[in-house]
Amino acid sequence: MPRASATASPESGATGQVHPDIVHDKIARGDTDMRRKQSGMTFASFVIVMAVVGFFLFIFMKLFPMYQEFFSVKSALKGLAAEPDSAVQAPEQIKEKFFKRLYVSYSENVKPQNVRFENRGGAQVMHVDYEVRKPLIYNLDVVGKFSAEQVFGGQAAPQ
Numbered sequence: 001m002p003r004a005s006a007t008a009s010p011e012s013g014a015t016g017q018v019h020p021d022i023v024h025d026k027i028a029r030g031d032t033d034m035r036r037k038q039s040g041m042t043f044a045s046f047v048i049v050m051a052v053v054g055f056f057l058f059i060f061m062k063l064f065p066m067y068q069e070f071f072s073v074k075s076a077l078k079g080l081a082a083e084p085d086s087a088v089q090a091p092e093q094i095k096e097k098f099f100k101r102l103y104v105s106y107s108e109n110v111k112p113q114n115v116r117f118e119n120r121g122g123a124q125v126m127h128v129d130y131e132v133r134k135p136l137i138y139n140l141d142v143v144g145k146f147s148a149e150q151v152f153g154g155q156a157a158p159q
Contacts, residue, residue: 076101077150087153
């Protein structure tokens with residue numbers, strides 16, 4: 001039976017440590033026998049990151065339709081103001097055209113009672129103030145309060 005040698009290998013010195021030049025030579029030759037520390041994301045941290053991203057995506061999907069409707073309200077108001085005869089029309093006519101535009105854009109939260117007119121400095125000002133309530137999780141709701149106004153027929157004095 002062969003006996004184990006008590007002598008040090010040529011790569012290790014008398015102390016048993018590898019000389020830095022030998023390590024450099026091994027790396028230069030592509031010898032990857034040396035242990036490397038793994039780095040990266042663990043599965044648990046990946047699941048946590050995905051849960052956070054999913055939560056914010058869920059919130060975005062609940063909030064986006066509310067803001068999309070608000071931008072269609074603002075677009076309808078600007079479109080009405082850009083019509084050449086809007087300055088001389090009665091408020092009821094403007095209101096009817098406004099709701100026709102909202103019907104086309106599938107807006108369902110703005111009701112006739114949310115629209116009011118006021119005379120300010122010789123111009124008509126249309127105010128649209130409404131609230132949207134969407135269920136979020138179980139008994140929690142998201143509430144959005146939106147307000148827009150548009151001047152018809154000239155410059156209105158500021159309030």
